Amino acid sequence: MSNQMNNQVKFNILVFIGNPDIFKNSLLPKIIKLYQYFDKSKFCLYCCVNNKFSCKSDIDNLLKSNLGSNNLDFSYYLFETINKGADIGGFFQLIKKVKEVNDNSYNYNIFIHTKSKDSWRESLLVVLEVDYLLNFEQRISENKKIGIYGCHQWHNKNKRYSSNKQLKLSRQDSKQIYEENFRTVNSLFQINFNKQTLNKYSFIAGTIFIFNSQLIDFMFPKIDDCYQLLPSYDHWRPAGEDLIGFEYTFERWFGALCHHLGLQVLSEQT
Numbered sequence: 001m002s003n004q005m006n007n008q009v010k011f012n013i014l015v016f017i018g019n020p021d022i023f024k025n026s027l028l029p030k031i032i033k034l035y036q037y038f039d040k041s042k043f044c045l046y047c048c049v050n051n052k053f054s055c056k057s058d059i060d061n062l063l064k065s066n067l068g069s070n071n072l073d074f075s076y077y078l079f080e081t082i083n084k085g086a087d088i089g090g091f092f093q094l095i096k097k098v099k100e101v102n103d104n105s106y107n108y109n110i111f112i113h114t115k116s117k118d119s120w121r122e123s124l125l126v127v128l129e130v131d132y133l134l135n136f137e138q139r140i141s142e143n144k145k146i147g148i149y150g151c152h153q154w155h156n157k158n159k160r161y162s163s164n165k166q167l168k169l170s171r172q173d174s175k176q177i178y179e180e181n182f183r184t185v186n187s188l189f190q191i192n193f194n195k196q197t198l199n200k201y202s203f204i205a206g207t208i209f210i211f212n213s214q215l216i217d218f219m220f221p222k223i224d225d226c227y228q229l230l231p232s233y234d235h236w237r238p239a240g241e242d243l244i245g246f247e248y249t250f251e252r253w254f255g256a257l258c259h260h261l262g263l264q265v266l267s268e269q270t
Contacts, residue, residue, distance in 0.1 A: 009107065009137050009140060010044075011042060012098055013046065013110045014095075015045070015048065016113035018054065020059060022115075026114070028066060031128065032066055032072065038133075040074045044103065045074070046094050048081050048094050051083070056079070082232070087115070087247075088207065088230060088246075088247040089230050091111055096220070099220050106213065108211070109216065110128065111210075113208065121206075124206045124209075126151050127149075127208060127209060135268060136268070143264070145263050146264055147211065147264055148255060148263075148265045149266050150204035150265075151206075155265070155266075155267035159203075159252070161174040184246075185229070185246070201265070203251060203265060205251065214263065218257070230245070
């Protein structure tokens, strides 16, 4: 069954694969359903593989097998990256690949990754549901200022900060670290977030969302500098002072950037 979405709405599907089993069992079936329901020209699939935990050739074989078994025929971009900054590192590498391909007909992007927390992942992945995308299309027809759109459950409007017993940090200490990191990132782009932005912005926790390609255009000139801020580590969770590293900062910064650019972070209850 093939159905047409609004011709003005086309999506890059950007996938960061850290855990190949989660990709196979959780993400890929949802992606396949989208290609079965909609015209394949509405999507362009990019897969970035963390070479410490996954194998590019295995993912390639998995994709080809699923395309064959579901009588689908579409191209995709598949490449590897190092274990740097977890899903945020993958996000930046995917942005670079999108700009390299340079197909500007895709005006929105769906960023997903193999998040390890099952309960978080399954609710965040609502962005891959057919009805969710149809509703998003309707919202876009009414509001061209949507910058990020995600799961309502993980839409952090109050910007809650957590204390950190291991590092003996209070909530206020954590807030100050995040805002200092904001200033470091902002200096790359020669921008400042005013008090209104810092007070009003919101973000999607878990970093699985739909986002406007305007954000790619803004970030790309400094994407390598952003990437270099991220930690490299042997496991998913960094140790010591990196517990509030830039991979966590960017999760919030994306939302603040939207506000700074006059775009909105919105969510939908499901």
